[in-house]
Amino acid sequence: MMIKRMVVPLAWGLTVAILGGLSTDLGPWYQALKEPFWKPPDIAFGPIWSTIFILSGVAWVAAKYCTLDAAILSRLNILFWVNGLLNILWSVLYFRLQRPDWSLYESVFLWLSVLAILLTIKKISPKYSLYMLPHLIWVSIAIVLNWDTVRLNGPFT
Secondary structure (H helix, E strand, O other): OHHHHHHHHHHHHHHHHHHHHHHOOOOHHHHHOOOOOOOOOHHHHHHHHHHHHHHHHHHHHHHHHHOOOHHHHHHHHHHHHHHHHHHHHHHHHHHHOOOHHHHHHHHHHHHHHHHHHHHHHHHHOHHHHHHHHHHHHHHHHHHHHHHHHHHHHOOOO
């Protein structure tokens, strides 16, 4: 039974990580961007996102154990998949389409999706909702980093 509850969160994490990674291009265009002095090194992003996805998956699985309310579990599933799509879309907008300005607008929806997940899990288990805090904090930092990148390099066409 435990494995069954872990399948969807595991599939979500792997799908988002793989598609997000494939959408990320650190080629010449990205290397030419002016970056804020405080930006973490590129090598840090993989471990940070991996940790966030693991913690988010733990929160999701734990929430499944803490409630049998089908409506809440359905909402949580939808929220996680929407969040995953928004994560991937951000990478596509920023790296593939080379539009950090568009990804900045999209990141507001990404942030709201993380907040919605956190608040939904909080209804089930305040303790496990804390596992979503790193995701919310990191997306908040990413929004500021995205804004600084647009400010330093815009306008984009």
